[in-house]
Amino acid sequence: MKELIDLIGDPSRVxxxxxxxxYQTDSLGRLRGIAEALVFVQTTEEVRKIMKxxxxxxxxxxxxxxxxxLVGSTVPQEGGIVLDLSGMNRILEIDPDTMTATxxxxxxxxxxxxxxxxxxLFYPPDPGEKxxxxxxxxxxxxxxxxxxxxxxxxxxxxxxxxxxxxxEVMNVGTKTVKDSSGLSLKNxxxxxxxxxxxxxxxxxxxxxxxxxxxxxxxxxxxxxxxIHAVLNVIRGNIDPTAVEFVEKKVISLGEEYTGLSxxxxxxGAYIILTLDGEDREGIERRIEKLREIAKGCHALDMLVLxxxxxxxxxxxxxxxxxxxxxxxxxxxxxxIVVPINKSAEFIEYVHEVERExxxxxxxxxHAGDGNVHLCVIRGDRSEEEWKRLSEIVxxxxxxxxxxxxxxxxxxxxxxxxxxxxxxxxxxxxxxxxMRSIKQALDPENLLNPKKVFEE
Ligand SMILES: Cc1cc2nc3c(=O)[nH]c(=O)nc-3n(C[C@H](O)[C@H](O)[C@H](O)COP(=O)(O)OP(=O)(O)OC[C@H]3O[C@@H](n4cnc5c(N)ncnc54)[C@H](O)[C@@H]3O)c2cc1C
Numbered sequence: 001m002k003e004l005i006d007l008i009g010d011p012s013r014v015x016x017x018x019x020x021x022x023y024q025t026d027s028l029g030r031l032r033g034i035a036e037a038l039v040f041v042q043t044t045e046e047v048r049k050i051m052k053x054x055x056x057x058x059x060x061x062x063x064x065x066x067x068x069x070l071v072g073s074t075v076p077q078e079g080g081i082v083l084d085l086s087g088m089n090r091i092l093e094i095d096p097d098t099m100t101a102t103x104x105x106x107x108x109x110x111x112x113x114x115x116x117x118x119x120x121l122f123y124p125p126d127p128g129e130k131x132x133x134x135x136x137x138x139x140x141x142x143x144x145x146x147x148x149x150x151x152x153x154x155x156x157x158x159x160x161x162x163x164x165x166x167x168e169v170m171n172v173g174t175k176t177v178k179d180s181s182g183l184s185l186k187n188x189x190x191x192x193x194x195x196x197x198x199x200x201x202x203x204x205x206x207x208x209x210x211x212x213x214x215x216x217x218x219x220x221x222x223x224x225x226x227i228h229a230v231l232n233v234i235r236g237n238i239d240p241t242a243v244e245f246v247e248k249k250v251i252s253l254g255e256e257y258t259g260l261s262x263x264x265x266x267x268g269a270y271i272i273l274t275l276d277g278e279d280r281e282g283i284e285r286r287i288e289k290l291r292e293i294a295k296g297c298h299a300l301d302m303l304v305l306x307x308x309x310x311x312x313x314x315x316x317x318x319x320x321x322x323x324x325x326x327x328x329x330x331x332x333x334x335x336i337v338v339p340i341n342k343s344a345e346f347i348e349y350v351h352e353v354e355r356e357x358x359x360x361x362x363x364x365x366h367a368g369d370g371n372v373h374l375c376v377i378r379g380d381r382s383e384e385e386w387k388r389l390s391e392i393v394x395x396x397x398x399x400x401x402x403x404x405x406x407x408x409x410x411x412x413x414x415x416x417x418x419x420x421x422x423x424x425x426x427x428x429x430x431x432x433x434m435r436s437i438k439q440a441l442d443p444e445n446l447l448n449p450k451k452v453f454e455e
Contacts, residue, residue, distance in 0.1 A: 105135025337410030
């Protein structure tokens with residue numbers, strides 16, 4: 001491993017001893033591996049040299065962005081090198097003619113959003129954790145709140161520069177809008193969680209920043225009524241940007257965590273919407289339509305969020321839900337996605353499992369696209385009891401989601417922690433093809449081994 005210092009030429013960026021534990025885990029810190037080296041790369045050439053060295057010496061490599069994933073995907077499960085790309089953090093170009101930005105993989109989502117918005121442009125993918133890197137977002141096909149209207153990260157990737165396991169540099173895609181030229185290698189790389197190649201550059205699509213954005217809060221007596229309303233909102237031709245649902249009990253935790261007070265405290269659940277567009281009149285018309293839909297769906301009220309302080313309160317509490325749950329108890333995050341017309345049935349089933357097992361589950365998430373986030377709460381259970389009960393609960397809810405035509409993960413990825421549920425649901429033929437692709441791109445199985453589709 002000492003040769004890595006010669007390859008990089010800067011000993012301060014190659015750590016071979018006392019590697020900080022943060023770099024050997026994910027953002028939850030429960031699953032851990034033991035790396036033999038941690039390298040902070042700064043250029044594609046350095047990545048190329050390291051992959052060549054790793055390939056010649058059969059050393060596993062775990063690529064890493066900001067390490068905000070929740071599924072163990074940055075755990076160096078087989079040891080080897082952790083390749084930290086967070087230092088490759090330059091925005092190389094913002095091109096208003098082709099409406100694209102060219103970035104290094106370590107650029108933070110919040111930085112890209114800020115820089116393009118200064119020019120009146122907009123990068124729509126908006127997962128909750130803004131300090132994640134664009135490389136990490138692409139590698140997990142990150143989603144977020146605005147997916148209802150704008151789609152997910154995949155829809156914004158035009159081109160990638162990728163270093164393959166043997167050190168070859170591959171370019172896929174271009175700045176063009178269209179591409180019917182052969183198999184889409186770009187789309188294979190997106191969402192591959194560092195198992196197929198190391199992304200060293202990306203060209204992403206931008207749009208014009210919407211001129212007006214308005215938030216609306218719909219309180220409901222309970223979650224069931226709120227979730228049933230979502231389909232009518234989606235069908236109502238009001239083109240929402242985000243449609244989020246939250247149960248009151250999660251809001252209470254968020255209030256306790258932030259010291260803020262959520263509006264309309266007497267509801268059992270809330271739907272939070274945003275509408276954006278070019279002019280206020282158009283949005284007003286859509287708000288009036290929404291008012292009719294809300295009445296028909298038994299909303300207790302409809303609050304158009306105009307006061308900046310209320311807007312900030314609503315989104316601050318919505319943004320800190322996972323942290324406010326974690327402040328109380330260990331939890332297992334779940335981001336199952338079901339067809340949107342099955343969300344209510346799925347959440348009703350979750351409540352049934354809560355009653356049956358006594359394990360409390362808090363639900364919130366992206367109601368507009370069927371992506372249900374659950375925090376499965378440990379409480380004060382012993383290690384043994386928690387292991388036993390959580391396995392039962394997980395098995396039940398993943399089985400149910402698959403039965404309803406859903407998927408193991410809508411946006412967080414599979415990593416290590418959801419692998420068993422993914423492998424159980426995936427068809428043999430799909431797994432065989434995934435493994436053949438892995439074999440073709442990484443024949444020695446060096447890139448992020450033991451993740452996603454591997455036993
Ligand atoms: C509070 C909180 C809220 C969150 N909310 C959301 C949400 O709303 N939606 C959502 O989608 N996610 C969410 N996440 C999860 C997380 O932020 C995303 O998965 C994010 O995309 C990970 O980016 P990262 O830079 O932290 O990547 P990392 O965690 O460092 O890595 C994630 C995966 O990508 C691979 N990888 C990273 N960079 C590269 C690269 N350059 N080349 C190849 N592989 C690479 C890694 O090997 C790993 O498999 C949330 C996380 C937290 C903590």
